[in-house]
Amino acid sequence: MSGRRRHNRKITTDVRVGDCRELLVSLPDNSVDLVVTSPPYADQRKTMYGGVHPDQYVDWFLPISEQLLRVLKPTGTFILNIKEKVVNGERSVYVLDLILKMRAQGWLWTEEFIWHKKNCYPGKWPNRFRDAWERLLQFNKNRKFHMYQEQVMVPMGDWANSRLKRLSVTDKTRDSSKVGSGFGKNVSNWVDRDKAYPTNVLHLATECGNRSHSATFPTSLPEWFIKLFTQEGDVVLDPFMGSGTTLIIANRMRRNSIGMDTAPEYCEMVRKKLNSVDLYLCEPEMDYESLG
Ligand SMILES: C[S@@+](CC[C@H](N)C(=O)[O-])C[C@H]1O[C@@H](n2cnc3c(N)ncnc32)[C@H](O)[C@@H]1O
Known part of the structure; x- marks a missing residue:
């Protein structure tokens, strides 16, 4: 399709209130190009989302990843932002267990990106240092998937x-x-x-803007993956939408998007933001590393 016709195509943004375990069932097979999401981590923010115990996390997540496997196109990609915490002086292993069980479910664990939170504030613990990174696990259905590497090239910098x-x-x-x-x-x-391909470490600042949600990821994070794995008119899904970071940036980048969240207030907030005229006037923040 020509660039012009692509540009004229209507872009849709679909916000659905409810539990993604139920809502995902209604999405058609092989209909999504990219899933970017950050589910609640085990036992975190219990008061906000009920919290899932680390021992039950894999059983809780597998029906969701099964649906994501069904709705993702064979050329699509699933990016899962997840991080285990320390329990009793040890890292829990539920993320590692989840990777193994998702492989058994049919996923390929293609890559792991690291989100380095470059403006993380300092802290002190008796037996460890400040945790300043998070995992971004990449899963695919096939070894051949769409990837537009030129879209994320970085300045050569001091290198x-x-x-x-x-x-x-x-x-x-x-x-x-x-x-x-x-x-x-x-x-x-x-x-x-002038430019080189980036590494699999993303040096992105965390954001402190008030987006009425305490667990948002920075806009530049979904933006980077949307550039890398999709083109205009493709479909991006975030089943744990929160403040709608993924949907809002997908909309700005002229991708169709679907978001789900159990909290009606977040869904309402995202719908309002999407209706805001400013949205189309904002330039996405660029805060990527150079090789230098
Ligand atoms: C870590 S936050 C996502 C933040 C999001 N990435 C952002 O930038 O705002 C996780 C979200 O998942 C939602 N959630 C928890 N369980 C859910 C479920 N079963 N189905 C859909 N949403 C759920 C919570 O309400 C919360 O807003």
């Missing part, structure tokens, strides 16, 4: 003046992978280029 100015002999030839993967690199290929 161009440091590493690329001191190339070794190996840097100037194709250095084949030592693990026999068939991949290789020739660092000198990057000399004189």
Whole structure:
């Protein structure tokens, strides 16, 4: 389809109140291009969402991931923002267990991105340091999925003046992978280029703007994955929508979106924000890393 016709196509945003375990059932098979979501973590914010015990978390989540597997297109991607907490001096293992059970369910665990919360404030604990990162697990149905890598390229930054100015002999030839993967690199290929591909570590600031929700992720987080895995007119789903960060940025980027949340007040708030004229006037915040 031409760019112009694509641009004229109507973009829809669908906000549904209720438990995603029930609502997801009504979505058609193979209809979603990207799921980006941050469900409540085990035992967190009990008063807000009831809380699920770490021991029950996997059983609670598997029927949801089963539905997501059904509604995702074969070329689609599921990004799950989740992090275990420390219980009794140890990290709980429910996230690791969930990954294994989702693989058994039919998902491929394709990649893990790290969200480095670069403006995290300092703290002190007797036996550990400030936790300044979260997991973004990537799951797919197939090994071949849509990925638009050029859309997330980053400025070369200081790397161009440091590493690329001191190339070794190996840097100037194709250095084949030592693990026999068939991949290789020739660092000198990057000399004189303005942009490079990013790493799987996303250095994004947390946001402190008042969005009437205490567990929001920054706009730049869903924005990055929407750019990487979708095109205009595609469908983005967030079954744990909260303040609607995913839907709002998807709408700005001319993607169709579906959001679900058990809290009617969040759904109402998101609908109001989506109706706001300002929405279309705002530029998305750019706060990505460079390689430097
Ligand atoms: C961590 S928050 C999501 C925050 C969101 N990423 C944002 O930027 O605002 C999780 C949300 O899931 C909602 N929720 C909890 N259980 C749910 C369920 N079973 N179905 C749908 N939403 C649920 C909560 O009301 C909460 O708003």
